[in-house]
Amino acid sequence: MTINVLRLDHRIGRDTRITTHVCLTARAFGASKVWLAGEEDHSMMRSVRDIADRWGGDFEIEYNNSYMEVIMNWREKGGKIVHLTMYGAQAHEVVDEVRESSDDILIIVGGAKVPTKVYKNADWNVSVTTQPHSEVAALAIFQHLLMEGKEFDLEFKDPVFEVIPTAHGKTVNVHNENRKLNKKE
Template sequence: MMNVNVLRLDHRIGRDTRITTHVCLTSRAFGASKIYLSGEEDHKLMENVRDTADRWGGNFEIEYAKNYMGVINKWKDNGGKVVHLTMYGSQAHEIVSEVQESGADILIVVGGAKVPGKVYKSADWNVSVTTQPHSEVSSLAVFQHLLMEGKEFDLEFENPVFEVIPTAHGKNVNIHDENR
Protein backbone atom coordinates (compact mmCIF):
# COMPACT_ATOMS: atom_id res chain seq x y z
CA MET A 1 0.00 0.00 0.00
CA MET A 2 1.31 3.43 -0.88
CA ASN A 3 2.31 5.87 1.82
CA VAL A 4 0.68 9.27 1.44
CA ASN A 5 2.11 12.45 2.97
CA VAL A 6 0.96 16.03 2.50
CA LEU A 7 2.97 19.24 2.21
CA ARG A 8 1.13 22.47 3.09
CA LEU A 9 2.86 25.47 1.52
CA ASP A 10 3.12 28.99 2.89
CA HIS A 11 1.25 28.80 6.22
CA ARG A 12 0.74 32.23 7.78
CA ILE A 13 0.04 32.42 11.52
CA GLY A 14 -3.22 34.17 12.27
CA ARG A 15 -4.39 34.40 8.69
CA ASP A 16 -4.26 30.69 7.75
CA THR A 17 -4.58 28.91 11.10
CA ARG A 18 -8.11 27.61 10.59
CA ILE A 19 -7.66 26.49 6.98
CA THR A 20 -4.27 24.88 7.69
CA THR A 21 -5.76 23.03 10.65
CA HIS A 22 -8.49 21.72 8.35
CA VAL A 23 -5.87 20.66 5.78
CA CYS A 24 -4.11 18.71 8.57
CA LEU A 25 -7.30 17.07 9.83
CA THR A 26 -8.44 16.18 6.31
CA SER A 27 -5.02 14.69 5.51
CA ARG A 28 -5.26 12.44 8.55
CA ALA A 29 -8.92 11.46 8.19
CA PHE A 30 -8.43 10.49 4.54
CA GLY A 31 -5.40 8.27 5.16
CA ALA A 32 -2.23 10.37 5.05
CA SER A 33 0.38 9.37 7.61
CA LYS A 34 2.17 12.72 7.84
CA ILE A 35 1.91 16.38 6.99
CA TYR A 36 4.73 18.87 6.55
CA LEU A 37 4.00 22.55 7.18
CA SER A 38 6.04 25.22 5.48
CA GLY A 39 5.80 28.97 5.88
CA GLU A 40 5.65 30.40 9.37
CA GLU A 41 6.39 27.89 12.12
CA ASP A 42 3.22 27.54 14.20
CA HIS A 43 3.90 25.54 17.36
CA LYS A 44 0.37 25.99 18.73
CA LEU A 45 -1.28 24.67 15.56
CA MET A 46 1.10 21.72 15.44
CA GLU A 47 0.43 20.88 19.09
CA ASN A 48 -3.34 21.09 18.50
CA VAL A 49 -3.08 18.67 15.56
CA ARG A 50 -0.93 16.27 17.60
CA ASP A 51 -3.46 16.45 20.44
CA THR A 52 -6.32 15.65 18.07
CA ALA A 53 -4.40 12.70 16.60
CA ASP A 54 -3.63 11.42 20.11
CA ARG A 55 -7.29 11.63 21.17
CA TRP A 56 -8.76 10.18 17.98
CA GLY A 57 -6.11 7.53 17.38
CA GLY A 58 -3.61 6.53 14.76
CA ASN A 59 0.00 7.41 14.09
CA PHE A 60 -0.38 10.72 12.23
CA GLU A 61 2.68 12.97 12.31
CA ILE A 62 3.13 16.68 11.75
CA GLU A 63 6.48 18.32 11.06
CA TYR A 64 7.62 21.86 10.31
CA ALA A 65 9.65 22.17 7.11
CA LYS A 66 11.44 25.48 6.66
CA ASN A 67 12.55 24.47 3.15
CA TYR A 68 9.58 23.03 1.25
CA MET A 69 11.70 22.34 -1.86
CA GLY A 70 13.98 20.26 0.37
CA VAL A 71 10.97 18.10 1.30
CA ILE A 72 9.94 17.74 -2.35
CA ASN A 73 13.47 16.94 -3.55
CA LYS A 74 14.11 14.42 -0.76
CA TRP A 75 10.77 12.74 -1.46
CA LYS A 76 11.65 12.37 -5.13
CA ASP A 77 15.23 11.26 -4.35
CA ASN A 78 13.72 8.44 -2.25
CA GLY A 79 11.61 7.24 -5.18
CA GLY A 80 8.36 8.98 -4.26
CA LYS A 81 6.09 10.88 -6.61
CA VAL A 82 4.70 14.38 -6.14
CA VAL A 83 1.11 15.44 -6.82
CA HIS A 84 0.54 19.20 -6.76
CA LEU A 85 -3.12 20.17 -6.36
CA THR A 86 -3.94 23.20 -8.50
CA MET A 87 -6.89 24.38 -10.57
CA TYR A 88 -4.56 24.51 -13.60
CA GLY A 89 -3.63 20.82 -13.74
CA SER A 90 -4.95 17.64 -15.30
CA GLN A 91 -8.37 16.63 -14.04
CA ALA A 92 -8.12 14.49 -10.89
CA HIS A 93 -10.62 11.86 -12.02
CA GLU A 94 -8.70 11.41 -15.28
CA ILE A 95 -5.22 11.14 -13.74
CA VAL A 96 -5.78 9.30 -10.44
CA SER A 97 -5.38 5.80 -11.91
CA GLU A 98 -1.97 6.79 -13.31
CA VAL A 99 -0.95 8.02 -9.85
CA GLN A 100 -2.15 4.76 -8.27
CA GLU A 101 -0.46 2.60 -10.91
CA SER A 102 2.88 4.32 -10.28
CA GLY A 103 3.11 2.21 -7.12
CA ALA A 104 5.15 4.98 -5.51
CA ASP A 105 4.66 6.75 -2.22
CA ILE A 106 2.80 10.01 -2.84
CA LEU A 107 3.48 13.51 -1.55
CA ILE A 108 0.44 15.72 -2.11
CA VAL A 109 1.37 19.41 -2.26
CA VAL A 110 -1.35 21.84 -1.19
CA GLY A 111 -0.71 25.47 -2.03
CA GLY A 112 -0.77 28.64 -0.06
CA ALA A 113 -1.08 32.26 -1.14
CA LYS A 114 0.94 31.97 -4.36
CA VAL A 115 2.63 28.78 -5.48
CA PRO A 116 6.04 29.32 -7.11
CA GLY A 117 6.64 27.95 -10.61
CA LYS A 118 9.33 25.59 -9.30
CA VAL A 119 6.62 23.61 -7.47
CA TYR A 120 4.70 23.12 -10.73
CA LYS A 121 7.92 22.06 -12.49
CA SER A 122 8.99 19.62 -9.77
CA ALA A 123 5.59 17.88 -9.53
CA ASP A 124 5.13 14.57 -11.31
CA TRP A 125 1.48 15.54 -11.70
CA ASN A 126 -0.21 18.92 -11.45
CA VAL A 127 -3.76 17.88 -10.63
CA SER A 128 -6.98 19.87 -10.76
CA VAL A 129 -10.09 19.12 -8.75
CA THR A 130 -12.42 21.14 -10.99
CA THR A 131 -11.10 24.11 -12.92
CA GLN A 132 -12.77 26.62 -10.63
CA PRO A 133 -11.44 28.44 -7.57
CA HIS A 134 -12.34 26.68 -4.33
CA SER A 135 -10.80 25.52 -1.08
CA GLU A 136 -7.56 23.59 -0.76
CA VAL A 137 -9.35 21.53 1.91
CA SER A 138 -12.00 20.39 -0.54
CA SER A 139 -9.39 19.68 -3.23
CA LEU A 140 -7.40 17.58 -0.79
CA ALA A 141 -10.46 15.65 0.38
CA VAL A 142 -11.70 14.91 -3.13
CA PHE A 143 -8.26 13.86 -4.38
CA GLN A 144 -7.53 11.66 -1.35
CA HIS A 145 -10.98 10.09 -1.73
CA LEU A 146 -10.24 9.25 -5.37
CA LEU A 147 -6.75 8.02 -4.51
CA MET A 148 -8.10 5.79 -1.71
CA GLU A 149 -11.02 4.58 -3.86
CA GLY A 150 -13.35 5.24 -0.94
CA LYS A 151 -11.36 3.02 1.44
CA GLU A 152 -10.94 5.93 3.87
CA PHE A 153 -14.41 5.01 5.14
CA ASP A 154 -12.93 1.75 6.44
CA LEU A 155 -9.81 3.17 8.08
CA GLU A 156 -9.26 2.18 11.67
CA PHE A 157 -7.23 4.45 13.91
CA GLU A 158 -5.24 2.65 16.60
CA ASN A 159 -5.71 3.43 20.31
CA PRO A 160 -8.35 6.16 20.13
CA VAL A 161 -9.67 7.80 23.26
CA PHE A 162 -12.79 8.88 21.35
CA GLU A 163 -14.50 6.90 18.62
CA VAL A 164 -17.68 7.95 16.83
CA ILE A 165 -20.22 5.19 16.36
CA PRO A 166 -22.21 6.06 13.22
CA THR A 167 -25.89 6.62 13.90
CA ALA A 168 -28.70 8.19 11.87
CA HIS A 169 -29.77 10.53 14.68
CA GLY A 170 -27.94 12.02 17.64
CA LYS A 171 -24.36 11.55 18.70
CA ASN A 172 -22.84 8.28 19.78
CA VAL A 173 -19.24 8.45 21.00
CA ASN A 174 -17.40 5.56 22.57
CA ILE A 175 -14.81 6.67 25.15
CA HIS A 176 -11.91 4.27 25.57
CA ASP A 177 -10.67 5.04 29.10
CA GLU A 178 -7.86 2.49 28.74
CA ASN A 179 -6.25 4.71 26.03
CA ARG A 180 -6.05 7.84 28.19
Template sequence: MKINVLRLDHRFVRDTRITTHVCLTARAFGASKVYLSGDKDNKLIENVQDTSNRWGGSFEIEYKKNPMNLIDQWKNEGGEVIHLTMYGSQVPKVIDEIKASNKDKLIVVGGSKVQIEVYKNATWNVSITSQPHSEVSSLGVFQHMLMDGSEFDLKFENPVLEVVPLAHGKTVNINNENKKN
Protein backbone atom coordinates (compact mmCIF):
# COMPACT_ATOMS: atom_id res chain seq x y z
CA MET A 1 0.00 0.00 0.00
CA LYS A 2 1.34 3.40 -1.03
CA ILE A 3 0.59 6.38 1.20
CA ASN A 4 0.58 9.89 -0.24
CA VAL A 5 -0.61 13.17 1.25
CA LEU A 6 -2.41 16.11 -0.33
CA ARG A 7 -1.96 19.46 1.41
CA LEU A 8 -4.84 21.72 0.41
CA ASP A 9 -4.75 25.48 -0.02
CA HIS A 10 -1.14 26.32 0.85
CA ARG A 11 -0.74 30.09 1.14
CA PHE A 12 2.66 31.49 0.21
CA VAL A 13 4.60 32.88 3.22
CA ARG A 14 1.66 32.57 5.65
CA ASP A 15 1.60 28.73 5.64
CA THR A 16 5.25 27.95 4.84
CA ARG A 17 6.15 26.62 8.29
CA ILE A 18 2.99 24.54 8.81
CA THR A 19 3.13 23.11 5.28
CA THR A 20 6.79 22.23 5.76
CA HIS A 21 5.83 20.38 8.95
CA VAL A 22 3.04 18.55 7.10
CA CYS A 23 5.64 17.37 4.58
CA LEU A 24 8.19 16.34 7.22
CA THR A 25 5.54 14.49 9.24
CA ALA A 26 4.22 12.72 6.15
CA ARG A 27 7.74 11.58 5.23
CA ALA A 28 8.77 10.50 8.75
CA PHE A 29 5.58 8.47 9.18
CA GLY A 30 5.92 6.55 5.90
CA ALA A 31 4.33 8.58 3.10
CA SER A 32 6.18 8.47 -0.20
CA LYS A 33 4.90 11.77 -1.59
CA VAL A 34 3.16 15.04 -0.75
CA TYR A 35 1.10 16.93 -3.27
CA LEU A 36 0.94 20.66 -2.60
CA SER A 37 -2.03 22.71 -3.80
CA GLY A 38 -2.86 26.38 -3.40
CA ASP A 39 -0.02 28.82 -4.02
CA LYS A 40 2.96 27.32 -5.84
CA ASP A 41 5.90 27.69 -3.45
CA ASN A 42 9.08 26.65 -5.23
CA LYS A 43 11.31 27.52 -2.26
CA LEU A 44 9.28 25.27 0.06
CA ILE A 45 9.39 22.46 -2.51
CA GLU A 46 13.18 22.83 -2.82
CA ASN A 47 13.64 22.89 0.97
CA VAL A 48 11.56 19.75 1.53
CA GLN A 49 13.35 17.93 -1.28
CA ASP A 50 16.72 19.00 0.15
CA THR A 51 15.74 17.66 3.57
CA SER A 52 14.73 14.36 2.00
CA ASN A 53 18.02 14.17 0.10
CA ARG A 54 20.04 14.77 3.29
CA TRP A 55 18.06 12.39 5.50
CA GLY A 56 17.60 9.63 2.90
CA GLY A 57 14.79 7.81 1.20
CA SER A 58 12.89 8.52 -1.98
CA PHE A 59 10.29 11.03 -0.73
CA GLU A 60 8.85 13.40 -3.31
CA ILE A 61 6.90 16.65 -3.29
CA GLU A 62 4.90 17.88 -6.26
CA TYR A 63 2.70 20.90 -6.94
CA LYS A 64 -0.88 20.27 -8.17
CA LYS A 65 -2.86 23.28 -9.31
CA ASN A 66 -6.22 21.48 -9.16
CA PRO A 67 -6.54 19.19 -6.12
CA MET A 68 -9.96 17.86 -7.19
CA ASN A 69 -8.43 16.52 -10.41
CA LEU A 70 -5.86 14.65 -8.28
CA ILE A 71 -8.57 13.25 -5.99
CA ASP A 72 -10.64 12.10 -8.98
CA GLN A 73 -7.60 10.55 -10.67
CA TRP A 74 -6.56 8.80 -7.44
CA LYS A 75 -10.00 7.22 -7.05
CA ASN A 76 -10.26 6.34 -10.77
CA GLU A 77 -6.97 4.44 -10.44
CA GLY A 78 -8.38 2.39 -7.55
CA GLY A 79 -7.03 4.35 -4.60
CA GLU A 80 -8.84 5.55 -1.50
CA VAL A 81 -9.07 9.10 -0.18
CA ILE A 82 -8.97 9.81 3.55
CA HIS A 83 -9.85 13.39 4.40
CA LEU A 84 -8.74 14.38 7.90
CA THR A 85 -11.28 16.76 9.41
CA MET A 86 -12.74 17.45 12.83
CA TYR A 87 -16.19 16.77 11.32
CA GLY A 88 -15.60 13.16 10.23
CA SER A 89 -16.04 9.74 11.77
CA GLN A 90 -13.80 9.28 14.77
CA VAL A 91 -10.58 7.51 13.83
CA PRO A 92 -10.87 4.68 16.41
CA LYS A 93 -14.20 3.67 14.83
CA VAL A 94 -12.92 3.50 11.21
CA ILE A 95 -9.18 2.77 11.37
CA ASP A 96 -9.60 -1.02 11.22
CA GLU A 97 -11.78 -0.71 8.11
CA ILE A 98 -9.24 1.62 6.49
CA LYS A 99 -6.31 -0.70 7.36
CA ALA A 100 -8.21 -3.76 6.07
CA SER A 101 -7.92 -2.42 2.54
CA ASN A 102 -4.54 -2.68 0.82
CA LYS A 103 -5.50 -0.01 -1.71
CA ASP A 104 -3.22 3.01 -2.04
CA LYS A 105 -4.16 5.86 0.29
CA LEU A 106 -4.29 9.60 -0.37
CA ILE A 107 -4.53 11.43 2.94
CA VAL A 108 -5.96 14.92 2.53
CA VAL A 109 -5.23 17.67 5.05
CA GLY A 110 -6.90 21.03 4.85
CA GLY A 111 -5.95 24.62 4.59
CA SER A 112 -7.96 27.73 5.28
CA LYS A 113 -11.32 26.43 4.03
CA VAL A 114 -11.92 22.98 2.57
CA GLN A 115 -14.28 22.77 -0.42
CA ILE A 116 -17.43 20.69 0.06
CA GLU A 117 -16.33 18.58 -2.95
CA VAL A 118 -13.46 17.21 -0.87
CA TYR A 119 -15.92 15.95 1.77
CA LYS A 120 -18.21 14.48 -0.89
CA ASN A 121 -15.42 12.72 -2.80
CA ALA A 122 -13.50 11.29 0.14
CA THR A 123 -13.73 7.57 0.75
CA TRP A 124 -13.62 8.45 4.45
CA ASN A 125 -13.91 11.75 6.31
CA VAL A 126 -12.01 11.04 9.51
CA SER A 127 -11.68 13.06 12.70
CA ILE A 128 -8.80 12.67 15.10
CA THR A 129 -10.76 14.67 17.64
CA SER A 130 -13.89 16.77 17.30
CA GLN A 131 -11.98 19.84 18.45
CA PRO A 132 -9.97 22.38 16.44
CA HIS A 133 -6.38 21.22 16.03
CA SER A 134 -3.43 21.28 13.67
CA GLU A 135 -3.31 19.37 10.39
CA VAL A 136 0.22 18.34 11.43
CA SER A 137 -1.00 16.67 14.61
CA SER A 138 -3.93 14.99 12.88
CA LEU A 139 -1.65 13.68 10.14
CA GLY A 140 0.88 12.31 12.65
CA VAL A 141 -1.76 10.60 14.78
CA PHE A 142 -3.55 9.15 11.75
CA GLN A 143 -0.40 7.86 10.06
CA HIS A 144 0.77 6.32 13.34
CA MET A 145 -2.53 4.47 13.69
CA LEU A 146 -2.52 3.45 10.02
CA MET A 147 1.05 2.11 10.31
CA ASP A 148 0.45 0.37 13.67
CA GLY A 149 3.64 2.00 14.92
CA SER A 150 5.81 0.48 12.17
CA GLU A 151 7.08 3.96 11.27
CA PHE A 152 9.63 3.44 14.05
CA ASP A 153 11.20 0.69 11.95
CA LEU A 154 11.38 2.62 8.66
CA LYS A 155 14.77 2.69 6.97
CA PHE A 156 15.62 5.68 4.78
CA GLU A 157 18.12 4.62 2.13
CA ASN A 158 21.32 6.52 1.40
CA PRO A 159 21.12 9.20 4.10
CA VAL A 160 23.80 11.84 4.40
CA LEU A 161 22.67 12.50 7.99
CA GLU A 162 21.53 9.83 10.42
CA VAL A 163 20.56 10.22 14.08
CA VAL A 164 22.01 7.72 16.53
CA PRO A 165 19.31 7.13 19.18
CA LEU A 166 20.66 7.89 22.67
CA ALA A 167 19.03 8.34 26.06
CA HIS A 168 21.11 11.50 26.60
CA GLY A 169 23.01 13.75 24.19
CA LYS A 170 22.92 14.15 20.45
CA THR A 171 24.85 12.16 17.89
CA VAL A 172 24.42 12.48 14.14
CA ASN A 173 26.43 10.34 11.74
CA ILE A 174 27.53 12.05 8.53
CA ASN A 175 27.81 9.69 5.57
CA ASN A 176 29.92 11.69 3.09
CA GLU A 177 29.71 8.96 0.46
CA ASN A 178 25.95 9.63 0.16
CA LYS A 179 26.33 13.37 -0.52
CA LYS A 180 24.83 14.46 -3.81
CA ASN A 181 26.72 17.07 -5.76
Protein backbone atom coordinates (compact mmCIF):
# COMPACT_ATOMS: atom_id res chain seq x y z
CA MET A 1 0.00 0.00 0.00
CA THR A 2 1.31 3.43 -0.97
CA ILE A 3 0.21 6.39 1.12
CA ASN A 4 0.03 9.85 -0.42
CA VAL A 5 -1.43 13.07 0.99
CA LEU A 6 -3.35 15.91 -0.66
CA ARG A 7 -3.21 19.23 1.22
CA LEU A 8 -6.14 21.44 0.21
CA ASP A 9 -6.36 25.22 0.07
CA HIS A 10 -2.79 26.21 1.01
CA ARG A 11 -2.43 29.96 1.50
CA ILE A 12 1.03 31.55 1.33
CA GLY A 13 1.91 33.39 4.51
CA ARG A 14 -1.06 32.19 6.48
CA ASP A 15 -0.58 28.41 6.10
CA THR A 16 3.12 27.98 5.34
CA ARG A 17 4.12 26.61 8.75
CA ILE A 18 1.14 24.26 9.13
CA THR A 19 1.46 22.95 5.56
CA THR A 20 5.17 22.35 6.12
CA HIS A 21 4.25 20.35 9.22
CA VAL A 22 1.63 18.39 7.24
CA CYS A 23 4.35 17.48 4.73
CA LEU A 24 6.94 16.53 7.34
CA THR A 25 4.41 14.48 9.32
CA ALA A 26 3.23 12.70 6.18
CA ARG A 27 6.84 11.81 5.33
CA ALA A 28 7.85 10.74 8.84
CA PHE A 29 4.80 8.48 9.12
CA GLY A 30 5.37 6.72 5.81
CA ALA A 31 3.78 8.74 3.01
CA SER A 32 5.61 8.83 -0.33
CA LYS A 33 4.24 12.10 -1.64
CA VAL A 34 2.24 15.22 -0.83
CA TRP A 35 0.26 17.13 -3.41
CA LEU A 36 -0.24 20.79 -2.60
CA ALA A 37 -3.39 22.55 -3.84
CA GLY A 38 -4.26 26.20 -3.31
CA GLU A 39 -1.58 28.84 -3.76
CA GLU A 40 1.67 27.62 -5.29
CA ASP A 41 4.37 28.11 -2.66
CA HIS A 42 7.80 27.51 -4.23
CA SER A 43 9.69 28.52 -1.10
CA MET A 44 7.81 26.13 1.19
CA MET A 45 8.09 23.29 -1.32
CA ARG A 46 11.84 23.90 -1.70
CA SER A 47 12.22 23.81 2.09
CA VAL A 48 10.36 20.48 2.35
CA ARG A 49 12.45 19.00 -0.48
CA ASP A 50 15.64 20.16 1.23
CA ILE A 51 14.61 18.58 4.54
CA ALA A 52 13.65 15.32 2.82
CA ASP A 53 16.98 15.30 0.98
CA ARG A 54 18.99 15.83 4.17
CA TRP A 55 17.04 13.30 6.23
CA GLY A 56 16.80 10.65 3.49
CA GLY A 57 14.18 8.73 1.58
CA ASP A 58 12.29 9.20 -1.67
CA PHE A 59 9.67 11.71 -0.54
CA GLU A 60 8.10 14.03 -3.15
CA ILE A 61 6.04 17.19 -3.01
CA GLU A 62 4.18 18.42 -6.08
CA TYR A 63 1.86 21.33 -6.78
CA ASN A 64 -1.47 20.87 -8.55
CA ASN A 65 -4.05 23.61 -8.10
CA SER A 66 -6.79 21.25 -9.28
CA TYR A 67 -7.39 19.10 -6.23
CA MET A 68 -10.26 17.39 -8.10
CA GLU A 69 -7.82 16.36 -10.84
CA VAL A 70 -5.60 14.73 -8.20
CA ILE A 71 -8.63 12.98 -6.65
CA MET A 72 -10.01 11.75 -9.98
CA ASN A 73 -6.60 10.57 -11.23
CA TRP A 74 -6.06 8.71 -7.96
CA ARG A 75 -9.46 7.05 -8.27
CA GLU A 76 -8.89 6.16 -11.96
CA LYS A 77 -5.67 4.36 -10.96
CA GLY A 78 -7.63 2.25 -8.48
CA GLY A 79 -6.63 4.04 -5.28
CA LYS A 80 -8.89 4.74 -2.32
CA ILE A 81 -9.47 8.10 -0.68
CA VAL A 82 -9.55 8.98 3.03
CA HIS A 83 -10.71 12.49 3.89
CA LEU A 84 -9.76 13.60 7.40
CA THR A 85 -12.58 15.62 8.97
CA MET A 86 -14.05 15.96 12.45
CA TYR A 87 -17.42 15.07 10.90
CA GLY A 88 -16.41 11.59 9.77
CA ALA A 89 -16.51 8.11 11.18
CA GLN A 90 -14.09 7.53 14.05
CA ALA A 91 -10.63 6.53 12.81
CA HIS A 92 -10.24 3.62 15.21
CA GLU A 93 -13.53 2.18 13.93
CA VAL A 94 -12.65 2.28 10.20
CA VAL A 95 -8.87 1.99 10.01
CA ASP A 96 -8.92 -1.83 9.74
CA GLU A 97 -11.29 -1.57 6.76
CA VAL A 98 -9.01 1.01 5.11
CA ARG A 99 -5.90 -1.11 5.71
CA GLU A 100 -7.58 -4.35 4.60
CA SER A 101 -8.56 -2.76 1.28
CA SER A 102 -4.81 -3.05 0.46
CA ASP A 103 -5.31 -0.32 -2.14
CA ASP A 104 -3.09 2.73 -2.42
CA ILE A 105 -4.42 5.44 -0.11
CA LEU A 106 -4.75 9.17 -0.72
CA ILE A 107 -5.30 11.03 2.55
CA ILE A 108 -6.94 14.43 2.09
CA VAL A 109 -6.06 17.08 4.65
CA GLY A 110 -8.37 20.05 4.49
CA GLY A 111 -7.84 23.76 4.52
CA ALA A 112 -10.05 26.71 5.43
CA LYS A 113 -13.28 25.30 3.94
CA VAL A 114 -13.55 21.88 2.36
CA PRO A 115 -16.00 21.71 -0.57
CA THR A 116 -18.86 19.17 -0.41
CA LYS A 117 -17.51 17.37 -3.48
CA VAL A 118 -14.44 16.29 -1.45
CA TYR A 119 -16.71 14.61 1.12
CA LYS A 120 -18.71 12.95 -1.67
CA ASN A 121 -15.62 11.65 -3.50
CA ALA A 122 -13.99 10.15 -0.42
CA ASP A 123 -14.27 6.42 0.20
CA TRP A 124 -14.01 7.23 3.91
CA ASN A 125 -14.62 10.50 5.73
CA VAL A 126 -12.61 9.92 8.90
CA SER A 127 -12.36 11.73 12.21
CA VAL A 128 -9.79 11.25 14.96
CA THR A 129 -12.11 13.11 17.34
CA THR A 130 -15.39 14.96 17.05
CA GLN A 131 -13.80 18.15 18.35
CA PRO A 132 -11.89 20.92 16.57
CA HIS A 133 -8.21 19.95 16.35
CA SER A 134 -5.08 20.31 14.27
CA GLU A 135 -4.93 18.76 10.81
CA VAL A 136 -1.31 17.81 11.59
CA ALA A 137 -2.43 15.89 14.68
CA ALA A 138 -5.23 14.20 12.73
CA LEU A 139 -2.81 13.14 10.00
CA ALA A 140 -0.27 11.78 12.49
CA ILE A 141 -2.86 9.82 14.45
CA PHE A 142 -4.50 8.37 11.36
CA GLN A 143 -1.19 7.41 9.74
CA HIS A 144 -0.07 5.85 13.02
CA LEU A 145 -3.22 3.73 13.15
CA LEU A 146 -2.93 2.85 9.46
CA MET A 147 0.73 1.85 9.81
CA GLU A 148 0.03 -0.07 13.05
CA GLY A 149 3.06 1.61 14.63
CA LYS A 150 5.44 0.42 11.88
CA GLU A 151 6.47 4.03 11.19
CA PHE A 152 8.83 3.65 14.17
CA ASP A 153 10.82 1.13 12.13
CA LEU A 154 10.97 3.05 8.85
CA GLU A 155 14.42 3.52 7.38
CA PHE A 156 15.06 6.48 5.13
CA LYS A 157 17.69 5.68 2.54
CA ASP A 158 20.77 7.82 1.97
CA PRO A 159 20.34 10.36 4.81
CA VAL A 160 22.84 13.07 5.57
CA PHE A 161 21.57 13.24 9.16
CA GLU A 162 20.21 10.44 11.32
CA VAL A 163 19.00 10.81 14.91
CA ILE A 164 20.07 8.02 17.23
CA PRO A 165 17.38 7.65 19.92
CA THR A 166 18.72 8.31 23.41
CA ALA A 167 16.98 8.84 26.75
CA HIS A 168 19.05 11.96 27.46
CA GLY A 169 20.99 14.33 25.23
CA LYS A 170 21.12 14.47 21.44
CA THR A 171 22.95 12.04 19.19
CA VAL A 172 23.00 12.69 15.46
CA ASN A 173 25.06 10.70 12.98
CA VAL A 174 26.23 12.64 9.94
CA HIS A 175 26.48 10.47 6.83
CA ASN A 176 27.71 11.39 3.42
CA GLU A 177 28.33 15.04 4.34
CA ASN A 178 29.97 15.72 0.94
CA ARG A 179 26.66 15.03 -0.78
CA LYS A 180 25.11 17.92 1.14
CA LEU A 181 28.03 20.24 0.44
CA ASN A 182 28.06 19.36 -3.26
CA LYS A 183 24.33 20.01 -3.51
CA LYS A 184 24.75 23.63 -2.41
CA GLU A 185 27.44 24.34 -5.02
